[in-house]
Amino acid sequence: MSPKPDRELLFKEWMEAHGGIIVKIARSFARSTADLEDLKQEMMLQLWMSIPVFSGEAKASTWIYKVCLNTALMWHRGVGRREHRIELGADLSQFSTDRASPADDAAQREILSKLYEAIRSMPDFDRTLVLMMLDELTYREIAEVTGLTENHVGVALTRARKRLVELMKGVGNELE
Amino acid sequence: MNWNDLTAAWRSQPGESLVDSRLEVLRNTFERRSRKLARRLFWRDIRELVAGLFVAYVLVKEAIRKGVAGWPLWISVLLVLWVTVGFIRERVRAHRGRTEPSAPLLAKIEADISELRRQSDLLLKVGTWYMAPLILGWFIALASTGFHGLNGSLRTPLQMGSYLAGAGVLFFGIWKLNQWVALKKIGPRIAELEELRNSLVSNK
Numbered sequence: 001m002s003p004k005p006d007r008e009l010l011f012k013e014w015m016e017a018h019g020g021i022i023v024k025i026a027r028s029f030a031r032s033t034a035d036l037e038d039l040k041q042e043m044m045l046q047l048w049m050s051i052p053v054f055s056g057e058a059k060a061s062t063w064i065y066k067v068c069l070n071t072a073l074m075w076h077r078g079v080g081r082r083e084h085r086i087e088l089g090a091d092l093s094q095f096s097t098d099r100a101s102p103a104d105d106a107a108q109r110e111i112l113s114k115l116y117e118a119i120r121s122m123p124d125f126d127r128t129l130v131l132m133m134l135d136e137l138t139y140r141e142i143a144e145v146t147g148l149t150e151n152h153v154g155v156a157l158t159r160a161r162k163r164l165v166e167l168m169k170g171v172g173n174e175l176e
Numbered sequence: 177m178n179w180n181d182l183t184a185a186w187r188s189q190p191g192e193s194l195v196d197s198r199l200e201v202l203r204n205t206f207e208r209r210s211r212k213l214a215r216r217l218f219w220r221d222i223r224e225l226v227a228g229l230f231v232a233y234v235l236v237k238e239a240i241r242k243g244v245a246g247w248p249l250w251i252s253v254l255l256v257l258w259v260t261v262g263f264i265r266e267r268v269r270a271h272r273g274r275t276e277p278s279a280p281l282l283a284k285i286e287a288d289i290s291e292l293r294r295q296s297d298l299l300l301k302v303g304t305w306y307m308a309p310l311i312l313g314w315f316i317a318l319a320s321t322g323f324h325g326l327n328g329s330l331r332t333p334l335q336m337g338s339y340l341a342g343a344g345v346l347f348f349g350i351w352k353l354n355q356w357v358a359l360k361k362i363g364p365r366i367a368e369l370e371e372l373r374n375s376l377v378s379n380k
Contacts, residue, residue, distance in 0.1 A: 115186065
């Protein structure tokens with residue numbers, strides 16, 4: 001990758017290859033459709049603005065996780081206070097990221113819906129951890145995103161995983 | 177459900193692509209928004225600068241008009257400029273010290289806490305670094321006129337009292353507002369971020 005990547009091209013590549021990260025994080029943090037769109041826009045904006053400092057040394061997915069989780073955590077905290085958003089009008093609404101529901105199977109969709117609900121009910125940090133864990137990031141990558149040591153990440157992941165499993169207990173049975 | 181079931185459900189989501197042929201629209205929107213934000217910050221700083229320079233200019237003009245007798249006004253000018261420069265320097269420092277959005281979560285949170293603490297500290301101490309020099313400058317300017325009004329006549333005790341009371345209320349209002357913002361707005365935000373930071377570094 002060149003040291004100064006073409007901004008537009010790189011952004012397009014990121015959206016093509018890693019757009020799912022944005023959608024998943026937004027769904028895990030936003031509680032309403034309006035918030036979901038708002039957060040997605042904010043994450044995309046922050047990614048766009050981060051491109052000039054992206055050297056290409058970091059893995060794109062790790063970079064995207066860092067930028068998007070930072071945005072989501074700060075957005076979440078300021079959601080009730082943040083200044084009036086600059087109206088983007090219809091421009092960005094054209095970039096609908098909610099494609100048709102992913103899972104064909106209704107039961108699977110229901111499980112996913114419950115899973116997102118459970119993730120949203122978790123404390124912020126546990127939420128960020130399970131998101132990366134479910135997306136199969138390595139301990140090293142998670143440590144890079146969070147700024148913690150790998151050992152610390154290991155301990156925290158075990159705790160977060162237990163919490164999520166606990167929250168999802170009985171969901172499978174409910175649906176049978 | 178066990179962990180494997182959860183990961184299986186998670187993987188059933190397709191890798192959604194956000195690419196769109198209207199990338200041009202997106203780019204323009206982001207660029208427009210970035211420019212708007214930069215413009216707003218630029219004009220905010222210019223306003224501070226112009227206000228400070230304007231007050232200094234009025235005082236300088238008066239000091240020159242008074243000649244040697246106007247020397248105390250030069251102290252007022254220096255005090256007003258000191259506050260203005262302090263304002264601008266603080267803005268530049270905050271701008272340069274910004275953390276990149278791609279910083280690790282912990283570093284970003286630490287940096288935000290540190291910046292908010294600094295803002296809170298500045299607001300809580302507004303009486304010393306901002307208001308005291310201005311009040312002193314104002315009082316020097318007032319005293320240097322021999323407590324005469326603009327038309328040269330000596331102010332009556334009632335006029336002086338009203339003048340001082342009005343200024344007192346204004347300065348107290350500014351001080352109170354800053355305390356309120358620091359304690360009610362920034363304080364809870366610092367607490368939230370500290371809680372998040374603690375959850376990150378805690379193994380419990």
